[in-house]
Amino acid sequence: MSGTAHAGGSRAGMRKELPEHFKAYRHVWVFMEYEHGAIHPVSLELLGEGRKLADRLGGELAGVALGGDHGQMIEVANAAFAHGADVTYITAEPVLAHYRNEPYTRAMTELVNTYKPEILLLGATVLGRDLAGSVATTLLTGLTADCTELAIDAERSLAATRPTFGGSLLCTIHTLNVRPQMATVRPRVMSMPKADPQRTGRIVEHRLDLREEDIVTKVLRFLPDRDSNKAQLAYADIVVAGGLGLRSAENFQLVRNLAEVLGGEWGGSRPLVQKGWITADRQIGQTGRTIRPRLYIAAGISGAIQHRVGVEGADLIVAINTDPTAPIFDFAHLGIVADATEFLPILTDTFRKRLSVNRLAG
Amino acid sequence: MHIVVCIKQVPDSAQIRVHPVHNTIMRQGVPTIINPYDLFALEEALRLRDRLGGAVTVLTMGPPMAEDSLRKALTFGADRAVLLTDRFFAGSDTLATSYALSMAIQKIGESWGTPDVVFTGKQTIDGDTAQVGPGIARRLGLNQLTYVSAIGAVDLAARTIEVSRRAEGGVQELATRLPALITVLEGTSEIRRGRLADALRAARAEVTVWNAAQAGITEMTKCGLRGSPTVVKNVFAPKGRATKASLLDTREKTPGELAEAMMARIFDALPGIEGDLLAHAAQY
């Protein structure tokens, strides 16, 4: 559903005075996404970006740490400080042990209403987007999703830029007359700030009066992707794919070998599904099923029509193909004119050596 | 059970082009379609109805021509369709949209029974915000289940539902109570082809059309531009990148050297990936 699909019409450029009660809203907040014992890298990236915004506004940068264990939240706070935060708001309650929309929304809205940030940033992860939508609606404020660029304009307003219409266009969105201004930001778009372990900051503890019995939704189980046999192409960071250039079903193993060394997912172009070399859930480039990995390696794929649409969002597209005029070279970033069946094993070996050598060394 | 599915008619964004010379948006011939993600929501709704009985009501907010999308939804087998259309809704952002839709869902509840589940797609292809679903859930006090990949046990008597939900790094299995709002992940099930009988019925069906007042919306300040805190200030084309791949020079190099070169270029282009690969390698 939905969208900020309205054109830049009549209200663009218009600005009414911010209502008095919102003028107290100050500072930039970053939601520290913490699950399964780890901080999501996007939160640290956001601290780097948030630092710039806070400095521009002459305010503080704060992290928000929600979780079940107080000790862990202190660690999160320390990481936030190391990456640029001045303050960290901590709510550590048993109901927040695993992410669930209801208690997290409660915790977050309560913090916002109590401490009144001017800007609230979250990672555009499934967790961040699930939470941001509920928080924004509860606060009756605007939210710009999936941003790739943030800036402060001359009038202290957050200018959030995001791709729209499948990435063919960008649009810049402002939140008028309401605070906080909320945005979710794509992972790996903002650069990771350098950590300074010496840096410290202020911790603000906030209790949440919410008991497990009050919460309707229960987590029954969590099945990590690495324990699953199902293809998780849509969420993989690294994808290696093969096409007809591999010439035989046996050769497809070369694709799987490289994917395994890189810890990525593997897939193939549509003709391979038709030939029965791979199953349909491994097909890459079908309408409505696009992938957006950091690294996409296409071996022996010519790059026909649908394929291009399906993979264009990858950060880096690497193509291996014997035909220098193959369309894949028109949209890949990096390529080599080579027979994939010969080059893949060598590339796999090269990666394997590097990764095992360094492992021993490190 | 009564299921409401919210769909949106959107431009087929894959067909929008930016003129390479004039850098203008070319919208000629860009067809409108049902947001592809919503089709998966509709399919799950129909499956749930086929499993447990009841009816599926499809709802959209949009211009009068959005009726085409509703009729198509009926072709798939939905039982009735409601079009919410009013010039007051023009310029709605996600907050205003979720308000109008939640009011219409309440009205649907009054007219044909309170819905047990409201479905939406995980997001739209034009806005990509993934926000209206959570917005509706919040406003109607429905239990929110986003990015759902499978619907498990549903107990209508006990008013419980179990789902699998895409989370960071894995799948979360959740149990909650009805009524719930579910946003459906793409690729969950194969989308059915409507039966001939449904297609014939859809071709002749009357779509219920409500304006703001008919949907019970009285607070017009919450609708359209006035009800939208966000405003699009600027739409522009991204800077194009060099379209051709940078090719490794294969002359006078051994395959081993080439592979080394490629790995170096990958590590160069993706800062941090080397560390992640090492971390992964160490883990296994």
Place this chain on the structure above:
Amino acid sequence: MSLEVFDAIVIGAGPAGNAAAYTLAKSGLKVLQLERGEYAGSKNVQGAILYADALEKLMPDFREDAPLERHIVEQRMWMMDDNSHTGMHYRSDSFNEEKPNRYTIIRSQFDRWFNRRVREAGAVVLCETTVTELLKDTNGRVIGVKTDRHGDAILADVVILAEGVNGLVGQRAGLRQELQPAHVALAVKEMHFLPEEVIAARFNLKGDEGVVIEAMGTITKGMVGTAFLYTNRESISVGIGCMVQDLAENRVSSSALLEAFKAHPSIRSLLEGSEVREYAAHLIPEGGYKAVPQLYGEGWLVVGDAAHFVNAVHREGSNLAMTSGRIAAETVVWLKRRREACSAENLAEYRRRLEASFVMKDLKKYRGIPALLHRNKHFLDLYPRIASRAAQIWLRVDGVDKRSKEGEIVRDLRAARGWRGLVGDAFKVARAWR
């Protein structure tokens, strides 16, 4: 066992199917129209020119809301060689009339509009539904259709096949033969977008005025075929077509022919700076009168491209389609009013009415042309070259006296075909044309 019985089922929502379904529905008959595309028009390809007359006979007020691009005020006929064209232009302000005679259109938009009118007239329209076969009773009479949607057959008193050039349903039911490679042309086409004012400036147009260019010559590499360029409001349709038999024998890619045509110096500058938004391919039945199949039978009629109603010489097709669709429907309405069955004997009236119309008269007039061109491919290659050379000699001021230039032109002609050949060609054309 079946869902429902209709008075008539129309297969297809192109100009022929829409004309038929519209006429039937307007007359109050219970009509079902089936279209395999996402919407009417999404599978349809044409140059495209709309001839107002055929549509006016159906709905005199169509100009009020039909999506029309430009009305044509200028026709250019070009004979092309590798780097020149010899042209004949006709432009007249009298084409700027209140009810213009010809328009450029964009078929997906136009057909969709037309189909909306069909629905408003009362027909039940099912899109995204492919008819898989005709249902016949034990006597071989067509009584309905089966579709690719799950469910029973749908029955009707008569089925009008407006399924287009490929016409699988009719062929598989044995109603007509497969098309011959010598009777069908493959056309490819691109849509080039340019700002409206650029098109106006390049073609010397104001307002909704438009230009069409029809071209022949060396661009088809000795094969029977033509190329075209039509101005739409903010786009240009450019395409080329050749007989399938010639393409297959010569192993030529139409796509490459189109690239060469676009690169021709006479065309290139007209398209400069444009953005291509679509590439389409389509077959055109160009076998003429002799290729027209059986047009009616027990419980069925065939109209439009499926009936091979194309006048290749004049690049007319959609008007024949609409007219045949209308006449087929009128025949059915006439039978219904008289409470007579849609038997082969009664439906023969359709053919009689067609014979009395321009559809069959024109096809008959040119019945010799397809074979003539097939046997005389030099018409499309040699004569454009000679014309170009003649113009070149005649126009270049180089100190050679005019009488010598005339002599050179005549020698060229004679060297190319010989007197006997030239006279023979003239005779052949005259006979095929009469």
Place this chain on the structure above:
Amino acid sequence: MSGTKIEEKLFQNRYLVDAGRPHIKVRAHDAPSEELRALVDICPAGCYTETDKGTVEIVADGCMECGTCRIVTQETGEIEWNYPRGGYGVLFKFG
């Protein structure tokens, strides 16, 4: 001729591919007829390719449903040609 060019052209088109249900199939063969081989050159969407083994294959995703292949191979019977299911296949924006 230039396969690259055709791919670029088809990229502009709109399709709804019916995954797993190709509407055109080439029957299994050892040696293709001249007619079938001609399709590698004349199919306007470049759907046909010749394999290492000298057989001819089709990937019909970019098919514009013109029917040329059907007409050319009607005598040899080497391909099976159907309309895609309703709603699938090429969806012309302009036509």
